[in-house]
Structures are given as C-alpha cells and as structure tokens.
Amino acid sequence: MSDQRFSGTDRYVxxxxxxxxxxxxxxxxxxxxxxxxxxxxxxxxxxEIARGMGRPLLQxxxxxxxxxxxxxxxxxxxxxxxxxxLGDERVHDIANYIVKGPMWEAFEQGIQxxxxxxxxxxxxxxxxxxxxxxxxxxxxxxxxxxxxxxAKHRPIxxxxxxxxxxxxxxxxxxxxxxxxxxxxxxxxxxxxxVHYPGLKRELLSEALNAFYELRDVPxxxxxxxxxxxxxxxxxxxxxxxxxxxxSSDDRRKSLPPMHGALLKNEQDVHLFERLIFLxxxxxx
Amino acid sequence: MLVDFFYxxxxxxxxxxITEFLTLLELMKKRVIQYEVEEFYYLSRACLVxxxxxxxxxxxxxxxxxxxVEDLFGPDGADIPEEWLRKQIELGLSDEEKARIEAMGGWDxxxxxxxxxxxEQQERHQGGSKWIGTGGTSPFGAYGYNPEGIRIGQDxxxxxxxxKVWDKREFRxxxxxxxxxxxxxxxxxxxxxxxxxxxxxxxxxLPDTIESTAKNAGMLDIKMVPERHNATKVLLFLDVGGSMDxxxxxxxxxxxxxxxxxxxxxxxxxxxxxxxxxxKDNLRRNSVRLPTLDLMHKYPADYKLILVxxxxxxxxxxxxxxxxVEHWNEESxxxxxxxxxxxxxxxxxxxxEPQERWSQTPxxxxxxxxxxxxxxxxxxxxxxxxxxxxx
Numbered sequence: 283m284s285d286q287r288f289s290g291t292d293r294y295v296x297x298x299x300x301x302x303x304x305x306x307x308x309x310x311x312x313x314x315x316x317x318x319x320x321x322x323x324x325x326x327x328x329x330e331i332a333r334g335m336g337r338p339l340l341q342x343x344x345x346x347x348x349x350x351x352x353x354x355x356x357x358x359x360x361x362x363x364x365x366x367x368l369g370d371e372r373v374h375d376i377a378n379y380i381v382k383g384p385m386w387e388a389f390e391q392g393i394q395x396x397x398x399x400x401x402x403x404x405x406x407x408x409x410x411x412x413x414x415x416x417x418x419x420x421x422x423x424x425x426x427x428x429x430x431x432x433a434k435h436r437p438i439x440x441x442x443x444x445x446x447x448x449x450x451x452x453x454x455x456x457x458x459x460x461x462x463x464x465x466x467x468x469x470x471x472x473x474x475x476v477h478y479p480g481l482k483r484e485l486l487s488e489a490l491n492a493f494y495e496l497r498d499v500p501x502x503x504x505x506x507x508x509x510x511x512x513x514x515x516x517x518x519x520x521x522x523x524x525x526x527x528x529s530s531d532d533r534r535k536s537l538p539p540m541h542g543a544l545l546k547n548e549q550d551v552h553l554f555e556r557l558i559f560l561x562x563x564x565x566x
Numbered sequence: 567m568l569v570d571f572f573y574x575x576x577x578x579x580x581x582x583x584i585t586e587f588l589t590l591l592e593l594m595k596k597r598v599i600q601y602e603v604e605e606f607y608y609l610s611r612a613c614l615v616x617x618x619x620x621x622x623x624x625x626x627x628x629x630x631x632x633x634x635v636e637d638l639f640g641p642d643g644a645d646i647p648e649e650w651l652r653k654q655i656e657l658g659l660s661d662e663e664k665a666r667i668e669a670m671g672g673w674d675x676x677x678x679x680x681x682x683x684x685x686e687q688q689e690r691h692q693g694g695s696k697w698i699g700t701g702g703t704s705p706f707g708a709y710g711y712n713p714e715g716i717r718i719g720q721d722x723x724x725x726x727x728x729x730k731v732w733d734k735r736e737f738r739x740x741x742x743x744x745x746x747x748x749x750x751x752x753x754x755x756x757x758x759x760x761x762x763x764x765x766x767x768x769x770x771x772l773p774d775t776i777e778s779t780a781k782n783a784g785m786l787d788i789k790m791v792p793e794r795h796n797a798t799k800v801l802l803f804l805d806v807g808g809s810m811d812x813x814x815x816x817x818x819x820x821x822x823x824x825x826x827x828x829x830x831x832x833x834x835x836x837x838x839x840x841x842x843x844x845x846k847d848n849l850r851r852n853s854v855r856l857p858t859l860d861l862m863h864k865y866p867a868d869y870k871l872i873l874v875x876x877x878x879x880x881x882x883x884x885x886x887x888x889x890x891v892e893h894w895n896e897e898s899x900x901x902x903x904x905x906x907x908x909x910x911x912x913x914x915x916x917x918x919e920p921q922e923r924w925s926q927t928p929x930x931x932x933x934x935x936x937x938x939x940x941x942x943x944x945x946x947x948x949x950x951x952x953x954x955x956x957x
Contacts, residue, residue, distance in 0.1 A: 302598075302605055303612035309598050310589065317618060363780040454616035455583050461618035 286335075294323065294330040295465075295473045303460040304331060311394075311436030313417055315402075315454070317443050318462030321507030328398035328440035337438070338395045342384040344405045350412030353385040353399070354422050354431075376426050385416060389433035396438045403443040410453035417456055465508065467494065477512055484525040489515060492538050496545075499554065506544040514543035571631050575614065578627040582614045589613050603632065619946075801865055801910065802833035803840065805875030813918040813944060817874045832865065837892055838879040839899035839933075840906060858902060862909045870956045871906065871913035874944070877930045878919065884932050903936045913937065914952040918944040 288304045290296035296304070304327075307314035316324045332339035342353055358379045365373040372378045382390075388397040402410060416422050420433035441457065443449065465473060467490060474486060493514070497505050506514075517540040527539060538544070545551050568591070575582045590613040599605040607628060615624045774789035781787075802821055804814045821831060834844040834856070843855035882889035884899040907913055915933065917924070921943045924930045934941040940955055942948040 298604070299608040299611070302608040306593050306598050306609055306612055309593065309596055312589070314612075315616070357781075359777055359780040363784070366783075451581070451616075455586055457616070458612045459616040460612055461621065 288331050288334055291330045291334040293476060294326060294334075295469060295476055296327075296330075297465075297469060300327075300460055300462065303458050307440075307458045308335075308438055311420070311438070313399075313439035313441055313457045315441045315443060315449070315457040315459045316462060317445055317459075319464055319505075319507055320444065321509040322462045322464060323508060324442040324462060325398065325400055328396055328400075328442075331438060331440065332396040335396075337393060338391055339398065340384045340388045340391075340395055340437075341398045341400065343400045344402050344409070346404050346406075348405045348409070350405075350409050350416075351383075353383045353413070354416065355383050355386050355424060356381045357426050380424065380426060385422075386431055388437040388439075389420065389431055391434065391437070394435040394437060396440065399439060399441045401444060402441050403446040403449070407447060407450075410449050414452060414456065417453075470508070470511070473508060474512070474515060478515055478519065481515065481519065482525065485518065485523075486515075488525045489518065493544070496538070496554075499557065502545075502550050502553065503547045504545075504550065506546075510544050510546070514540060517543055571627075574631050575624070575627050578623055580615065580620055580623055580627070586614050799830040799865075799869045800832070801869045801871045802831065803844065803871070803873045803875075804833060804835050805873075805877075806835045806837060813876070814874065817916070817944070821872075830869075832869075834861070836875075837890075838875070839883050839890070840873070840902050841890055841893075841895045841899060842897065842902065858906070862906065867909055867911065869910055871910040872952075872956075873913070873915045875915070875917065876919050877915070877917055877933045877941070878927050879929045881928050881932060884929060884936075900932075900936060903933070907937070912956050913940065914955055915941040916944045916948065916952060917941055921948075 286308070287301075288296070288308060289301050303314060306312075308331075316327060318324055328341075329339060331337070357376075358381055362373055362376070362379045384397065388395050417439065420436050421430060423430050470490060471486065474481065474490070489511075493506065493511050496502075521540070523539050541551065541554075545554065568587075572582060572587050590610055593599075593609060593613065599609050610628070611621070611624055615621060771789045775787065778787040778789055779785065800821070802817075804817060806814055818833070821833070834846060836844050840858065842858050844858055844861065845855050847854060879891075880889070883891065884903075887896055887898050888894050889898060915937050917930065919927075919930065924934065924941075930941070940952075942952040942955075
C-alpha cells in the first residue's frame with residue numbers, strides 16, 4: 283500500500299488537497315490536470331510523483347505547433363521518400379518509418395509509468411479533443427500498420443496548464459482537477475526547509491518577510507514566485523548575507539540584496555526604487 | 567444524500583456531469599479517503615470542479631449542503647468583517663418592542679435566517695431591524711438588543727474554533743462573475759487575446775505541403791491553414807467624467823495591454839452619450855474635438871466598435887436634440903448612435919454597472935435597445951460574451 287499512495291517527497295511539500303487529488307488519479311488511472319501560478323511547481327509534481335512512487339517518468343512538452351498525433355506516433359514520410367530514391371531495402375516495410383511518441387512509450391512500460399503532458403494550453407485548441415479517446419481507453423490504432431496499441435498499465439498522466447486557452451468540457455470531464463494556490467507563509471517555510479535544511483532561522487524569517495512584502499507591492503508586472511524565492515535564498519546563502527541586512531528598516535532604504543533573482547523586469551525594479559525614494563523622503 | 571448534493575451543485579450553477587459524479591462514487595467505494603469531511607471536500611472538488619473560477623461557487627454549495635454534518639456553522643463565520651460590528655450605538659428599547667422581537671421564532675429558525683441574510687448582505691450595516699450589523703434590533707449582530715439574538719464578532723465569549731476551509735471562501739476573487747480587478751485582469755486579457763487571434767484568412771502551409779507531397783510519392787499536394795496572424799481592428803470609445811473614471815482606467819489598461827494583439831487599436835473619449843464630436847486628450851476636450859463623421863469616414867466598417875460606459879444619464883440626453891449636459895447638440899444622441907451602428911455592424915457596449923441594476927435605469931434600457939441588446943457587464947464573463955459577439 284505504501285508505494286500505491288503519493289504523499290509528497292523529501293524534496294516536494296504537497297498539501298493535503300493536492301495529495302488527495304493525486305491519489306484519486308492514481309487509483310482510477312485517470313489523468314490529473316494541474317493549474318496554478320507560474321513557478322508553483324506544476325511540472326515538478328510529475329517528477330516527484332515518479333520519484334516518490336518509484337515509477338519511470340516520460341515527458342511530453344507541448345508547444346504551439348505540437349499535434350496530438352505526435353504524442354502517439356509519427357510516420358516519417360520524408361525519410362521513406364528519400365530511401366525510395368536511394369533504393370534502400372527498408373522502404374518496403376512501413377513499420378520502419380513509424381516513430382513512437384511519448385504516449386506509445388508510456389503504454390509499453392512494464393510497470394505503471396508517470397506521463398507528463400506539460401503546458402497543454404500552448405497547443406492548438408483542438409489538441410485536447412484529439413486525445414479524448416486515447417486518454418479514456420488508453421489505446422489507439424495505428425493506421426499505417428493496422429495494429430492497435432493498448433496500454434499494459436494505465437499510466438498516471440499529469441497534465442499542466444497555464445490557463446492561456448480554455449480547455450474543452452469533454453476533455454475536462456475525463457480529468458481530475460487541482461489548482462495549486464500560492465503557498466501561505468507556513469507552507470512556504472516548510473518548502474524552504476525541504477530545499478535548504480541548514481538555513482539559519484532568523485535569515486529565513488527575515489527573507490520570507492522581505493519576500494511577502496515584495497509580493498504585496500502593488501503594480502508589479504511579475505510577482506516573484508516560489509521558484510524565484512528558492513533561487514534568491516541560494517544566492518543569499520552563497521554570499522553569506524547576514525540576517526540583519528534583510529531586516530525591514532534597511533529595506534525601506536535600499537533594494538534587497540541580489541534583487542535580480544526576485545524582480546525579473548526592469549520596470550518592476552524602477553517601480554521599487556521609486557517606492558524606496560518616496561519612503562526615504564517621508565522619513566526625513 | 568449525495569444525489570441531493572449532486573443536484574444542488576447543478577442548481578448552484580456548476581455543470582457537473584453524471585460521469586464525474588459516478589467517478590466520485592467509485593472513488594468512495596475504493597476507499598481513497600478516510601472518513602473525514604475535509605478529505606471528502608478535497609476529493610469531491612478534484613472530481614467535480616474543473617475550473618478554479620468555480621471553486622467559490624462549489625465552496626458555497628458544499629457549505630450549504632453539509633452544514634449539519636459537523637455543526638460547522640459557528641459564531642466565527644468567516645464572512646463577517648469586524649468593521650460592521652464596531653460598537654456604535656447603545657440601545658434602549660421599550661417593553662412592547664422587546665415582546666415583538668421575541669416572537670420571531672426558535673433557535674433553528676434564527677440560524678437559518680442568519681445564514682440567508684449573510685448570503686444576501688454584502689456591505690456593512692448598522693441600526694435598522696433586518697440586516698446584520700451593530701446596534702440594531704435585528705436578531706443578528708452585536709451590541710444590539712434582541713433576546714434571541716445571535717452575537718457575532720462581539721468582544722469576549724467568542725468560541726475559538728477553526729473555520730472550515732470551504733467557509734473561508736479563499737477563491738472568491740477567482741469567480742468570473744465579479745468585476746474586473748487586478749487579479750482577474752490577466753484572465754480577461756487572455757479572453758481578449760483569443761478574440762484577437764480569430765481572424766481567418768488562408769495561407770500556404772509549407773511544411774504540411776512538403777509532407778503530404780512526400781506521402782503522395784512526389785505529386786504536388788498543396789495544403790492551406792487558417793492564418794494565425796491577428797487581423798482585428800478595434801475602435802474603443804470610453805465614457806469619461808464622474809463615476810466612470812475608475813472603470814475607464816481599468817479598461818484603458820486592459821485594452822492597451824492587449825494592443826499588441828490587435829492590428830489597430832484606436833481610442834476616443836465621450837461623455838455619457840456619443841454626439842457629433844469625440845476627443846483623444848481629456849485635458850483638451852473642449853478645444854480639440856474630432857468630428858464623429860470624420861471618424862466614421864476615416865476608419866472603415868471592418869473596425870469593431872467597443873463602447874465602455876455606465877449609460878446612466880437622463881433620457882433627454884439620448885432622445886432629444888439639445889439634451890446633452892455639456893453643450894448644445896443639433897442632433898439627438900440616439901441619431902448618432904444609430905449612425906455609428908450602421909457604420910460598424912460589429913459593436914458592443916460594456917457596462918461596469920452591475921447587471922441587476924440595469925432594469926432600474928431607463929437610459930440603460932434605451933441604449934441597450936439601441937445596441938440591439940449587445941450590452942454586456944464589465945466582468946470576465948461579460949467580456950467573453952462580448953468578444954464572442956464581436957468575432
């Protein structure tokens with residue numbers, strides 16, 4: 283039973299609502315759709331499910347040009363045309379030109395694998411619809427070789443979306459859904475602890491305060507997220523910045539050290555500098 | 567019990583399908599969760615709700631349906647802001663008034679009514695005898711007088727009890743029937759972007775042509791695709807002055823953020839209703855006006871017209887020549903509106919006023935009729951409907 287359930291790993295803090303949703307998906311072998319702010323660990327979830335449960339991980343990163351068919355298999359017609367010009371023997375067997383996609387490979391695994399379909403919203407609007415039957419029955423038909431590929435074990439399919447396109451209802455009905463919220467301060471402290479166990483407590487609490495205050499600055503174009511916080515902490519550790527520098531009095535007068543890891547946009551940096559300037563003027 | 571829950575969800579505006587419901591039952595049967603309400607909440611949410619914008623609606627239905635299960639409805643209801651309940655008025659009542667209040671009904675009835683009121687009431691209230699607030703004779707609130715009253719948020723004797731997850735309603739600002747704020751601005755932007763991408767002219771698909779030619783053993787097979795490139799041209803007319811200024815700022819930000827997605831985006835200002843002149847610079851509105859007729863000649867009919875305004879004004883301003891509050895207009899607002907709509911068949915009006923209030927304002931009704939009902943609320947869902955109308 284222990285490896286049948288997912289409950290977070292030593293590198294990944296999963297909240298109770300997330301584990302409930304993942305376990306439902308694992309139990310029924312249905313896809314789970316994950317949404318959330320960028321940098322909240324959507325993609326990482328699949329990696330951690332695979333690692334935590336000891337399963338192979340297959341990844342399919344979707345781009346705006348990706349077609350559903352490419353996940354199943356591709357027929358490399360150009361190679362076959364070239365081979366026919368050169369009189370290659372291989373040309374007589376069409377199976378030589380069928381290239382397996384990530385879904386086919388997932389279907390062939392000996393134990394239940396984890397398949398990540400990353401950023402499904404980047405693809406064309408028809409993309410999810412083209413996968414309905416494949417996700418439902420976990421099988422598909424190869425027209426070129428007249429064979430049906432059936433999954434040996436229903437893979438755990440993790441689908442992520444950044445909400446750039448609406449997904450069709452018929453597709454959503456076949457998935458479980460979870461929205462990863464931005465973690466609150468306690469969960470964030472847990473997450474940081476998992477990544478940097480040796481972090482000094484006062485440094486951590488000062489850094490978290492600075493971080494949440496920065497997120498509260500109105501009008502930021504891109505609010506720093508979890509992954510940016512982790513990068514920033516790494517830098518602070520590497521430079522051995524003492525906690526006092528981060529304390530809030532100082533911050534009113536200057537940008538936090540290594541702010542480049544948190545603010546990714548020069549307009550945001552300008553905005554922040556202006557706020558500091560105003561604060562200084564008010565202080566006088 | 568769960569079948570009731572299913573139907574209540576559907577009544578609550580969540581399109582839960584039978585397959586999703588059966589999935590939930592299957593999971594229950596397979597003992598995915600232990601017997602805890604919280605776990606059941608997470609599980610049913612993952613099964614039945616497929617959009618974070620609907621989480622809040624789900625929370626409300628869940629709360630309403632399962633309120634008896636854990637006796638979760640405590641006096642610490644997460645919905646009641648402290649400021650409503652600040653002590654304002656000390657109250658003295660006559661004996662007969664007390665008797666009248668006593669006749670309101672038993673404990674259960676009070677709880678029921680309180681829940682209802684909470685659902686109806688959206689703002690701070692004090693005094694009076696119905697709403698929840700301070701110093702009144704309503705059975706609900708603080709520092710008031712009602713022998714059967716329920717005390718909410720009063721200092722002291724508060725039951726320290728954790729508020730249930732679904733009662734915190736943390737996803738409230740993701741609900742897309744709310745007004746546009748910074749939070750759901752992004753979602754609105756995506757809707758606009760999608761709208762901007764729907765222009766459909768055909769162009770040659772080179773990779774696909776090569777591929778199918780190869781498949782075809784060298785015979786030329788030309789493939790076409792719809793053009794992804796944006797071709798949408800937008801004229802944006804914004805009502806400025808008075809109550810509209812905040813909304814106009816939101817709209818301007820919204821559309822200028824999306825402007826890279828449009829081929830052309832031009833915006834102009836008007837006040838209350840469109841007449842013979844519009845202006846681009848609000849500071850010089852009285853000196854530099856552009857004649858509306860010139861505008862209609864300059865921008866061809868394939869421009870899409872979006873008007874943003876609260877449409878709240880005196881009916882004279884629409885119906886009669888000379889009705890404008892600012893200047894003498896030779897022709898009525900209605901005439902100009904008709905002219906505009908004849909020139910630009912694709913047009914919508916976005917209205918920041920809450921849709922419930924539209925029927926009470928005659929001028930909104932009139933303009934909505936002029937627009938042949940193409941008036942939409944300035945919310946994410948309203949924008950979506952509007953964009954569908956335009957494309």
